[in-house]
Amino acid sequence: MIPLHRLPLGLLLAAALGCGASHAAAPAAAAAATAKHAISHEDVWLMKRVGAPVPSPDGKWAVFSVTEPAYDSKEQWSDLWIKSLLDDGAPRRLTFSKGGESAAAWSPDSRQLVFVAKRDGDEAAQLYRIDVAAGGEAQRLTTLTLGARQPKWSPDGKQLLFVSDIFPGNAGEDEVKKSFKERKERKTSARAYESFPPRFFDKWLDDKQVRLFVMDAQAGATARSLLATSKVAAMPGFGGGQGDEGQSLGAIWAPDGKSVVFAASTNRDQQARASATTQIFAVSAKGGEAWKLTADEHSYSELKFSPDGNTLFCLTQAEEAGKVYDLERLAAFAWPMRSPQPQILTAKLDRSISRYALPEGGKRVYFSYEHAGLEQLHSIAYDGGDLRDEASAPSGAINSLNAGGKALVGVWESAVNPPEVYAFNGAPKRLTAFNTEQAAAIDWLPAEHFWFKAADGRQVHNMIVKPANFDPSKKYPLFAVMHGGAANMWRDQFVLRWNYHLLARPGYVVLLTDYKGSTGYGEEFARAIQFDPLKGPGEHINQAVDEAVKKYAFIDGGKLAAGGASYGGHLANWLQATTTRYKAFVSHAGEMDLVMQWGTSDSIHGREVNSGGPVWGGLPVWREQSPVMQAGNHDKGTGFLTPILISVGELDYRVPANNALMNFATQQRLNVPSKLLVFPDENHWILKGENSRYFYSEVHGWLAKYLK
Template sequence: MKKTDLMTMTAAIALATSSCTAPDKTTDEGPIIGRQEITADNGRMTPEILWAMGRIGSSNVSPDGKQIAYTVSYYSVKENKSHTVIYVMNADGSDNKLLTSSAASESEPVWIKKGSKLAFLSKGQIWEMNPDGTERKQLSEIEGNVDGFKFSPDESKVLFVSQVKYGKRTADIYPDLDKASGKIIDDLMYKHWDEWVESIPHPFIAPFDGNKVGEATDILKDEPYESPMKPFGGVEQLAWSPASDKIAYTCRKKTGLAYAVSTDSDIYLYDVASGKTENLCKDYTANPQKKDDKNEGYDINPQFSPDGKFIAWQSMEHDGYESDLNRLYVLDLEKKEKFNAASAFETNVDTYVWTPASDGFYLTGTWHGTEQIYRLGLNDWKDSKAPVKITEGLHDYGSISLSGDRLIATRHSMSQADEIYSVPVEFDGNFAKATQLTNENKHIYDKLEMGRVEERWIKTTDGKDMLTWVIYPPQFDPQKKYPTLLYCEGGPQSPLGQFWSYRWNFQIMAANDYIIVAPCRRGMPGFGVEWNEAISGDYGGQCMRDYLTAIDEVAKEPFVDKDHLGCVGASFGGFSVYWLAGHHNKRFKAFIAHDGIFNMEMQYLETEEKWFANWDMGGAFWDKNNATAQRTFANSPHRFVDKWDTPILCIHGEKDYRILANQAMAAFDAAKMRGIPAELLIFPDENHWVLQPQNGVLWQRTFFNWLDRWLKPKE
C-alpha cells in the first residue's frame, strides 16, 4: 500500500443514506454521527476504515426473551466526536431497528414494566420509551449526572451511581483565592488514571412510582469511599437481591496512602429498610476449603442467585496483587459459609452469570490464547471438577447474559470487531454452535481482505511450550520476503487472545504488508498460575527471552525479511521495547514504544496505584536488602541507553497518570543525545489510551510512516 493511501482515505468516507442517519441531518449540537459507508483501495484496512466501524456496546434481553436492545457507537474523524445509539432486534437477529436518533448519545438500555418499556440514559438522566422508540419520557431529575442504574426486581426502587465531591478545593481553604489553579495535596491518590481526583462515585437508592424517580439516599453518605471503584468500575459492581430488599455493593473502604498500596476491596450487603451494612468478605470467614482465606485482594461484581439463597462474586486472594487469580466465590447466605466454586479452574473467571435454577454458572475464561464459555456446577468444587467447556474456536467471548436456553454474548477475533451472538447452553457433546445476530460492520468487511491468523507453539529457552500468534498480510505470497514486527503485549499480565483493537490492530499492520509475531510470553493468563506469575519481579528475565525466542524462530522462515525486523508495544509492551532496545544485539531496525516505562525508579514514585509497583517491582528501590527489588531496578531500561543503536519512536499521552509522559520524553531525549534517529508523538489530551478519532488517525499514520521509513527498503 502506498503511504498516500493513508492520507487520502478520509475523503473516501461518506455518511450512508440509511435508517441510522441522513447525511444532511444536523442539530444545534452539530451533525448526527451514524453508520458510515467506506471505499477500500485494494481491499486493505486503513486508519479511517477502522474509525468508520460501528462499535457494539451493551445489550439487554426482554423478559419474554423475544427481543434484544443494544447500543452501537459511531465515530466521525471530521467532527472528532462519537455518538451512541440504541437498536432493537428480534432474538434471532431479524427486524433490526434503530430506536434513537437525537444528537445526544443514548445508552444502557434496560427493559422495564414487563417489557413494555425500555429505560435508558440520555444527557445524564434516566429516560424511558416504547420498544419502537416512541413516547420518550424523562424519569429522573438527579442533581449531577447518572453514570449507571439498576431497577429493583419489583421496580419500586432504582439504584443509580452519581459523583459526589471528594476532598477540599483551594477555594474551600482560602475563599478569597477562588480563581487560584494550584492544588494543595496532603495524601496519595490525588490523581488516578487520567484525572485529578476531585469527585468519587457513590451508589444512591431512590423510590420509583412508575412515572418519576423520587428523592435519593446516598448509601455511602459522608463516607469518602468509591463505589463502584475507579477507574473502570460500573453498575456491574452493584446488585439487587431478588426480593428487592438488599443491595450488594463493591467498595474499598480506604483513602490516601492506605488506598494507594492496597487492592483489598470487599462486598458489602446493605439492608434497604434498616440502612445497616455488613461485610460479606470479612464478617464471614467460615470456608470449607481454606479456613484462613479472608478475601484480602480484589472482591468485585456481586450477583445474587435467582432463588436468593446465595451470592457470588469475583475474588482475588492476595492484597496488593491486582493480577492474582480471579476466583468465583460463593457465600451460602443460610449456612454463612464461603467457598471458591471454581477451585479447579486454572485461569481467571472473567465474567459469569447464574443458571436459572441457581445450581451453577456460565462463565468465561482464557485458556491457550482464546476466551471461551464454560458451564460450572455450584458444588463441582467438592469433587474438584473443572468447568465444562461449551465453545471453541479462534475467537474471544466477552459479555454474557442468559435468555432461556441460550446465552447472548459478544464475540470478537483478530479479524472481526465485537458482534452479538446467540449460544445454546445445551449441546450434544460437541461444542455449541453459535449464531451471529448482528452484522454491524458487514458492509465494511465485505470490502476488505483480512490476513490469515495462525497459532504456533514454540519451545522457549527453558524448554516450555509457548503459544505465538502469527498474522500474515492479505494476499500473502510465501515466495516474497516481508518486514516483520515483534508485538509486545501490555499488562503485564493481560491475555494475548483473539482480541480486536482500534489502535493495536493486527489486521491494519498486516494490510501494510507486515508479518506480525505476537508471543504469549511469561506473565500471561491462560497457561496456568505458574506461567502467569513468573513475570512479577522479573521484568528483564524470562519474559524477555520469550520475546527473542519467538522472533528468532519465526525469522527462520524464508518469507521473513530478517534484515528488516521491528519491535512495537504499549504499556508493559512499551517497557519491553525500551528494554529490548538495549539488549537486542542488532536484531531490530526500528522500535516503537507507547506509554512505556523508561526509568523504573521514577515509575515507582510517579504511578498512582502503588500496589502495582510494590508487587510487580518487588518493593522500593531504596530497600537495598530486597534482592527482588534490586534486580528489578538494575534492569531499568534507562540504564542500558549506552547500548541503544536503533531508530525509536516514543508515543505518550500527557493525561496518562498510570505511566507519566515524562517517561517517553526522557527516552526520546536520551536517544537524540546519543545521536540515534528518534521521534516523539505527544498527546496533551489523551490518557493511557488514544480515544479521540483524529488523534487515533494521527497515531496510525505516525506509526506506519516510522515503520515504513526503516523497514521497507527504498526502491
C-alpha cells in the same frame, strides 16, 4: 470461487452454525466474491462498534448499543438497538441521540428500559426510561446535580437503585447543589490532596464520595440516600472501583427487595502502601447502617443472584500478600448468607474468569476465560462440579456475556470478524450483521497460532498475522508487537488501537507473543515476572522472533522491528537498551525508569510488590531493569543504537509523559536516530480518529524507513 480458508470466519460460522441475521448473509457473500482490498485506516476506524447485549428477563429481546464512529467526534452517533431473540428479524434502532446511552437495564416485566444518558439540558448524565412495549420518547427520571449511573430495577419493578455522588459533609441534594456552586465559583484552580492516588488514567480526582440511592421508578420522584447515616460509608477509605465515570459499588437488589448488596473497599486511602480490597456489604432498602457480609482479605466483584434467589455468585481474588497477580475465581454463597466464607467453584481451574452469566434452568453458570489467544464458553454446576466446555467458535473471543430468562447472549469477534451480537444457547448463532459486508471486502487472513519451548522451559504461545496479498514464496520483514499489561494476553480479536492487519498492511508479518507475565496460561505463568519485570519477558520476545524466523520461510530474519504500548512500550524500551538485533523500534507510553514510574504513576503499590520492596531499599532490580540505566550499552555497542519512534499522550497519568521525554532526551544525548510524537489531547491511548490515523501513518513511515 474463493477458497474457504480465505473467507472470514464469520461467514463460515453463518453457514456452519446458522445465522440469525439472514437478511445480511446474501450481501456479505456477494461482497466476499468481489475483489478484495487491503485494510485501510478508514476500514478500522469506521467499523460500527457493537456493545454488550442485555437480554430481557423473559428472554425475548436483547438491547445493545451501536456506535457509528466518525473522524470528527461531533459527527459520531451512538444509540440503543433492539433485537428479537425469538426470530430472525433485523434489529431496529430504539433511540436517536448523538450523546449515546449506557447501562441499559430491563424492568422485571420486560416492558421498560432505564438507561444513563446526558442529553440537552443535562449538566451530568441522568437516568432515562423508555417504554419499549408501548413506544414513545424516553423520559428523564433524575435531575441530580452530580448525575446518576448504574441503575437496577427492584424485583417488583416499582423502584430504582443507582449510584451517585456527594461532596464531603453533604446531607442531601440541596447541600450537594450548594457545594457544586461553591466549587464552580472558586477563584483558584488549585487541587489539594491528603490521600493517594490524586489522579486516574487521564483525570485528576476530586473529593466526591460515592453513595447508593433508591427512588420510585417515576419522573420527579425523590431519590433517598441509603448510606446517609452509615458509619461504614463515612470511613475515610470507603469507596468502590474507579472508572471513567466515577466509582462503582456493583450494587444489586437482594431477591426479596428488602435490602441491597454491594462491594466496597474501606481502605482506599491506603493505596500507596497496600491493595484496596473490596468486601461484600448489605444495607436496608430503607437506608441505615451497612453491615459486612464477608470477613477476609480477599476482593469480591460482579455480584449476581441466581434466578431462584438462593445463591449469591461473584468473582473473587485471593489478594495473596507479596504476589503480583491473583486469579479471578468464580465463588458462591448460599442466600440468605449463612457463612462469610464462599465456596470457590473454579478452585481447580488454573485460569481467571473473564465474565459469567446465569440463565434460568439447569442450575449452571456459564463463563469465559482467556486461553492461548481465545476466549470460549464453558460452564459449571452451581455446586462446583461437572465443568464443561460449551459449544464455541473455533477461533476468536467472546467479549461480553449476559443472561435473561433462558437466553444467553454476548458479543463474539476475531481478528478478521469485527464484533457482532451472538446467541449462545447451543451452537453460537450470529444475530446482527453491522460489519459483515465491510469485513468480507477486506483482504485479510485469520491469525495463525504456534507454540515453542522457551529457554526457561516454559511453553510460549504466539500468533502471526500476514499482510494483504500474501505470497508464501516471498520474504517479509517481521514486526514483533508486544502487548500491554503485563497481566494481559493477545487475543484473536478485532483491535482498534494496534490493529494487527493495519500494522501488517505495508507488507510485514506481525508477531504477537504472550511472554511470561501474560494471562491465559495459569497463575504461575502470570506471576513469573515478579522480581524480573523486563529482562525475562524481553528474552521471551527475542526467542519468539528466532522461532518465527526458523519456522516460517517467508520471514526475512535480517529485517526485524519491535514495538508496543504501555507495558509493551516498556519492553520496546528495554529491548532498544539491550540488543541491536532489530532495525527499528516503536514505543508508545513506555516506561523508561522504574523509579520515576513508581513516583509519578497513578498506581504504585503493585510496582513495589513486583520489584520486592520500596525504591529506597537498595534492591538491584530498580536499577538493573530500568532501560535508561543501561545507557552504557551504547558505548559497548550492545544497546541504545537502534532508531526509535517514541509517542505519548500528554494526559497519560498511568505512564506519565516524563518517561517519553526522558527516553527522547537519552536518545538525543547518545545521537541515536529518534522521533518524539506528543498528543496534547490524548491519554494512555490514542482515541481520536485523526490522531489515530496520524499515528498509524507515522508508524508505517518509521518502519518503512528502516525495513524497506
